[in-house]
Amino acid sequence: MKALPLTPLMTISLTLTIGIIIAKWGYDDFNMRFWLIISIISCALSSIIFFLTKFLSKKAYFSRSHQFLIYSQCVMIHLCILSLGAFLTCKQIADSQTSTQLKNWQELPYLTRAKINTERYKSNIESKLVSLHVKQQDYAVIAAMALGDKSALDSNTRNSYSISGASHILAVSGLHIGIIFQLFIFLLGGRKYSVYTIILSLISIWTYVFLIGLPASAVRAAIMLSAYSLSLAFHRTGLPLNTLSSAYIFMLFISPLYLFELSFQLSFLAVASILLFFTPLYTLLPIRSRFIRWAWGLLCVSLAAQIGTLPVIVYTFGRISCYSLLTNYIAIPAATLILYIGAALILFSPLTLWAPIAPVAAPLISLTSGALTSITQFLNTAIKLISMLPGASIENVRISLPQVIGLYAIILLIYALWRRIDKQKSSECKIPLKTGDKRLKTPEKTSLNIIRCAYTKATTNRGLRMFKK
Numbered sequence: 001m002k003a004l005p006l007t008p009l010m011t012i013s014l015t016l017t018i019g020i021i022i023a024k025w026g027y028d029d030f031n032m033r034f035w036l037i038i039s040i041i042s043c044a045l046s047s048i049i050f051f052l053t054k055f056l057s058k059k060a061y062f063s064r065s066h067q068f069l070i071y072s073q074c075v076m077i078h079l080c081i082l083s084l085g086a087f088l089t090c091k092q093i094a095d096s097q098t099s100t101q102l103k104n105w106q107e108l109p110y111l112t113r114a115k116i117n118t119e120r121y122k123s124n125i126e127s128k129l130v131s132l133h134v135k136q137q138d139y140a141v142i143a144a145m146a147l148g149d150k151s152a153l154d155s156n157t158r159n160s161y162s163i164s165g166a167s168h169i170l171a172v173s174g175l176h177i178g179i180i181f182q183l184f185i186f187l188l189g190g191r192k193y194s195v196y197t198i199i200l201s202l203i204s205i206w207t208y209v210f211l212i213g214l215p216a217s218a219v220r221a222a223i224m225l226s227a228y229s230l231s232l233a234f235h236r237t238g239l240p241l242n243t244l245s246s247a248y249i250f251m252l253f254i255s256p257l258y259l260f261e262l263s264f265q266l267s268f269l270a271v272a273s274i275l276l277f278f279t280p281l282y283t284l285l286p287i288r289s290r291f292i293r294w295a296w297g298l299l300c301v302s303l304a305a306q307i308g309t310l311p312v313i314v315y316t317f318g319r320i321s322c323y324s325l326l327t328n329y330i331a332i333p334a335a336t337l338i339l340y341i342g343a344a345l346i347l348f349s350p351l352t353l354w355a356p357i358a359p360v361a362a363p364l365i366s367l368t369s370g371a372l373t374s375i376t377q378f379l380n381t382a383i384k385l386i387s388m389l390p391g392a393s394i395e396n397v398r399i400s401l402p403q404v405i406g407l408y409a410i411i412l413l414i415y416a417l418w419r420r421i422d423k424q425k426s427s428e429c430k431i432p433l434k435t436g437d438k439r440l441k442t443p444e445k446t447s448l449n450i451i452r453c454a455y456t457k458a459t460t461n462r463g464l465r466m467f468k469k
Contacts, residue, residue, distance in 0.1 A: 009245040015078045016249060019085035020256045024093070032090040039083035046076035089256040096257075138376040144170040145335060146342045148212040157380070162317070163387040165324025166331045172212055173267055175332065177221035179339045181205055181229075198233045202226050216251065216258050217267040223247035224271070240275050244268065262316060266309050273308020274301055280418050295329070302328040311399070311407040320394040323386050330386075334379040341372045 023035065053069045140152035150158075150170060161167045168175070184201040205225065209218045227243045248268055251258055258264045281300040287293045302325050314320060321327075345368045386392065399407075 007242055007245070009242050009249070011078070012081055013245045013248045013252075015081045016085040016252055017259065019082035020089045020252065020259050022082075023086035023089035023256075024260065027090060027093055030086070030090075032087055032094065035083045035087035035090060039080050039087055042076045042080040042083060046073050046080060049073040049076060085252065085256060088253065092255065092257055137380060138373055141170070141376055141380060142338060142342055142372065145172070145176065145338055148172040148215050148218065160380075160384045160387040162319070163321060163393045164327045164383050165321030166327045166383055168266075168270075169331045169335050171217055171263060172215055173217040174221035174224070174271060175335065176339060177205060177209070177218060177225055179336050180208060180343070181225055183340060183343055195233045198229045202229060216261055216264040219251060220247050220264070220267050220271075223250060241272070244271055244275065262312075265312055269308040269312060270305040273306075274304045276415055277304040277307050280415075280422075298328065298332065299325060307411060311404045314397050315399050315401070315404045318395065318397050320397055322391055322393060323389060327383065327386055330382045331379065334375055334382075337375050338372065338379070341368060341375065344368055345372060 023030065049069055049072050053073065136152070137154065137157050140150075140154070140157065143149045143152055148171070153170070158167075158170075161170055181201055184204045185197060188197045188200055202222075202225070205222055209215075209222045212218060224243050224247050227246060228240070251264070278300055281303055282297060285296060287296055306324060310320070345365065
């Protein structure tokens with residue numbers, strides 16, 4: 001387990017998760033006061049130990065006790081995080097159980113009023129789509145992908161996307177946020193690493209996330225994108241898993257019950273699995289063709305996401321989609337085109353209200369809506385055909401919660417084994433400078449080591465670039 005890249009943020013996120021689960025299951029036995037007292041006591045003890053460590057560090061004969069004090073401080077800090085997460089969970093449960101009668105608009109909280117206004121805005125956009133004579137299920141797919149509204153989807157469409165393994169396309173997630181972010185970057189000048197362009201694009205992204213109702217997957221993607229884009233803008237680099245942990249902790253502090261939502265679980269598991277397993281999968285095949293590299297990279301991203309989300313999907317739905325990797329080659333390019341054309345349609349639609357350019361704007365909007373409808377029809381037809389293929393899914397697969405935990409333990413062990421093997425291979429990449437060195441056996445072996453090291457570095461950079469997109 002030493003091969004796993006654990007950081008303090010990751011351990012804090014794990015501790016926070018345990019605290020939320022304990023508070024949810026033991027809400028009737030341990031109330032808010034209990035967890036608040038525990039958090040205050042642990043915070044006070046950690047502060048005392050901190051100042052005691054600073055005091056004893058001035059005296060050399062107390063140096064043996066420093067390690068014990070540091071360990072004790074870490075334990076107290078994690079206990080404080082655990083109890084604080086449990087306290088916030090109990091508070092949210094208590095608030096949800098107490099119903100308050102609000103009489104008028106002014107008595108509503110500001111955030112609630114803002115969400116109501118966003119719902120009105122979403123309904124206006126949806127009415128514009130309906131006015132363009134888009135078919136019912138085509139409109140439902142567009143509304144789900146662009147606005148996060150799945151209410152218009154019928155059971156047949158939901159089932160087809162579920163069987164084919166394309167359900168993630170219907171939820172606003174990292175894929176959608178990344179596509180929209182690239183669109184804003186292009187509209188604002190195309191200077192990807194300009195500070196002002198990135199800040200304006202992030203403001204536009206957060207406005208979009210707020211307008212669609214702050215779904216968990218979209219908030220996670222926006223937080224990660226914000227941290228990563230700002231680090232690029234200010235020429236700072238960090239561990240992507242730390243960024244993911246920061247988003248995880250931030251969202252759970254806002255709403256601890258997010259942890260028990262399936263979209264929240266799948267969103268974080270998919271991203272974490274991509275960060276862990278993309279590079280091992282991508283380096284399996286040395287490919288020179290650019291198109292084949294793109295296809296192989298897309299396959300590796302899909303396969304890495306499947307590794308992290310499959311146990312939870314099987315536990316929740318009892319189904320394994322057999323053609324999900326094939327589906328992504330159709331669904332992801334189609335989703336990209338739908339989001340781009342949908343954004344263009346929303347931007348062009350107000351032009352019809354201006355009389356001088358209305359005769360030109362009307363055919364342009366009609367052409368855009370026709371293209372949007374055609375691509376959506378193609379996507380729905382392809383998804384339906386894939387779901388009708390023989391062996392499209394394995395049904396009635398039942399596993400228990402301990403089995404899910406065991407599967408994730410096996411996945412982490414496999415990753416730790418790969419890390420150890422990769423370190424051993426990287427140690428062989430050291431090239432001697434002296435010609436008389438005993439390690440230099442043959443020129444062929446040296447050249448192979450050089451090629452292997454260069455390829456490993458190239459594929460790692462390639463994976464980071466694909467993750468940014």
